[in-house]
Amino acid sequence: MALRGVRVLELAGLAPAPLCGQILADFGAQVVRVDRFRSAAIHADVQGRGKRSLALDLKQPRGAETLTRLCQKADVLLEPFRPGVMENLNLGPDVLLKNNPRLIYARLTGFGNSGAYSKMAGHDINYLAVSGVLSRLGRKDENPYAPVNLLADFAGGGVMCALGIIIALYERTKSGKGQVIDASMVEGAAYLSSFLWKSQNLGLWNRPRGENLLDSGAPFYETYKTSDGKFMAVGALEPQFYKQLISGLGLDSDKLPDQYDFSGWPEMKRRFTDLFSKKTQAEWCEIFDYTDACVTPVLSFDDVVSHPHNKERGTFLKNDQEEISPRPSPLLSRTPATPSTRRDPFIGEHTEEILLDSGFSKEEIAQLKALKVIESNKPKANL
Numbered sequence: 001m002a003l004r005g006v007r008v009l010e011l012a013g014l015a016p017a018p019l020c021g022q023i024l025a026d027f028g029a030q031v032v033r034v035d036r037f038r039s040a041a042i043h044a045d046v047q048g049r050g051k052r053s054l055a056l057d058l059k060q061p062r063g064a065e066t067l068t069r070l071c072q073k074a075d076v077l078l079e080p081f082r083p084g085v086m087e088n089l090n091l092g093p094d095v096l097l098k099n100n101p102r103l104i105y106a107r108l109t110g111f112g113n114s115g116a117y118s119k120m121a122g123h124d125i126n127y128l129a130v131s132g133v134l135s136r137l138g139r140k141d142e143n144p145y146a147p148v149n150l151l152a153d154f155a156g157g158g159v160m161c162a163l164g165i166i167i168a169l170y171e172r173t174k175s176g177k178g179q180v181i182d183a184s185m186v187e188g189a190a191y192l193s194s195f196l197w198k199s200q201n202l203g204l205w206n207r208p209r210g211e212n213l214l215d216s217g218a219p220f221y222e223t224y225k226t227s228d229g230k231f232m233a234v235g236a237l238e239p240q241f242y243k244q245l246i247s248g249l250g251l252d253s254d255k256l257p258d259q260y261d262f263s264g265w266p267e268m269k270r271r272f273t274d275l276f277s278k279k280t281q282a283e284w285c286e287i288f289d290y291t292d293a294c295v296t297p298v299l300s301f302d303d304v305v306s307h308p309h310n311k312e313r314g315t316f317l318k319n320d321q322e323e324i325s326p327r328p329s330p331l332l333s334r335t336p337a338t339p340s341t342r343r344d345p346f347i348g349e350h351t352e353e354i355l356l357d358s359g360f361s362k363e364e365i366a367q368l369k370a371l372k373v374i375e376s377n378k379p380k381a382n383l
């Protein structure tokens with residue numbers, strides 16, 4: 001796998017850093033999740049695929065020393081805390097990069113490591129708001145709407161941070177040096193929105209929220225309810241594809257307003273809504289599947305795995321606990337990701353083996369355990 005041999009220490013956090021670590025693990029990195037003790041853990045990590053867990057109390061000087069020692073042999077440290085937390089633990093970049101100048105020290109925060117808001121608590125919706133993106137999301141005459149926590153947490157945060165890590169690893173092959181990555185979810189989300197900024201001159205975003213081409217203003221870029229309570233997604237932007245949509249709906253284009261005549265959009269939306277409500281999702285699929293009308297079913301989590309296209313591509317996989325999740329993407333032809341099929345690790349499941357692998361002696365491990373600096377939790381046998 002592409003990232004084989006890359007050693008990552010991921011300090012346990014909420015959603016974005018776990019996704020970043022999971023991406024690295026899926027593509028072959030050895031990812032150790034550094035957890036708080038089981039009794040102190042606040043959130044359950046559901047993105048632990050392919051990781052091992054070390055439970056370590058960083059608040060104790062011996063705990064911080066242990067992490068410092070682990071960082072000497074690591075390629076990447078991923079930390080998800082509020083700015084200043086790592087420095088308070090004597091684990092800031094100055095200390096760790098001095099010990100290991102090749103270390104890539106990735107800081108995944110909401111507002112960044114500096115700036116007026118940097119020390120404030122927040123979540124996806126707050127970062128998306130400050131990025132400017134949230135103001136553009138939502139339907140006409142409704143409040144802005146955050147699409148779950150996908151945009152800031154995962155796309156602008158977890159994925160962007162993984163990209164930063166890969167770029168820094170690549171750069172290190174030339175310079176031999178590590179560096180600090182300041183991955184702010186506000187800036188990650190803003191960066192993702194580059195197209196929205198750059199396309200303003202095209203007239204795509206001049207109208208109020210929910211009245212533009214790609215924000216549910218256009219009748220040909222919208223979802224429609226079907227007679228069985230399901231939905232179809234329509235994305236027929238180009239005239240040649242729009243023509244196929246119109247024909248599939250049984251309409252006569254000569255009797256309709258021009259596709260890009262904004263004044264005709266509300267009426268066209270009403271007509272499309274009415275038409276789509278007359279057939280089931282399956283009936284619409286019979287009409288539109290394998291055409292260029294850009295019309296597809298909105299698949300539920302129940303239906304998506306068994307959809308023929310996804311089945312053929314193996315888009316979803318099952319682990320050995322029968323849990324279904326999406327296969328890593330993208331597909332690399334020679335060195336594809338081969339994600340672990342094992343269940344996610346328990347907190348502290350691999351504490352001892354990780355320390356042994358990293359050169360700690362059995363005596364040192366026993367001492368750390370006696371001092372309650374580390375915790376070891378073995379899964380109960382399944383009898």
Ligand SMILES: C[C@H](CCC[C@H](C)C(=O)SCCNC(=O)CCNC(=O)[C@H](O)C(C)(C)COP(=O)(O)OP(=O)(O)OC[C@H]1O[C@@H](n2cnc3c(N)ncnc32)[C@H](O)[C@@H]1OP(=O)(O)O)[C@H]1CC[C@H]2[C@@H]3[C@H](O)C[C@@H]4C[C@H](O)CC[C@]4(C)[C@H]3C[C@H](O)[C@]12C
Pocket residue numbers: 011013014015016034035036037042043044056057058059080081082083085088089108109110111120121122123124125149153
């Ligand atoms: C599923 C929900 C999560 C959704 C994600 C959400 C939408 C997001 O947006 S995630 C993005 C959050 N933001 C960031 O990550 C930005 C960067 N980080 C921060 O800004 C902050 O970390 C923070 C604001 C996120 C949290 O601040 P906090 O004050 O808690 O922490 P920090 O200041 O960073 O300091 C960390 C302290 O911890 C110490 N530490 C760390 N590691 C160790 C260690 N190994 N040993 C010792 N000490 C350690 C560190 O030293 C710091 O100490 P100090 O403060 O003293 O310096 C879920 C969200 C809520 C969940 C529910 C909830 O928890 C209740 C239930 C709990 C139950 O167990 C399960 C069900 C719940 C209902 C649970 C369900 C879900 O998990 C949630 C809904």
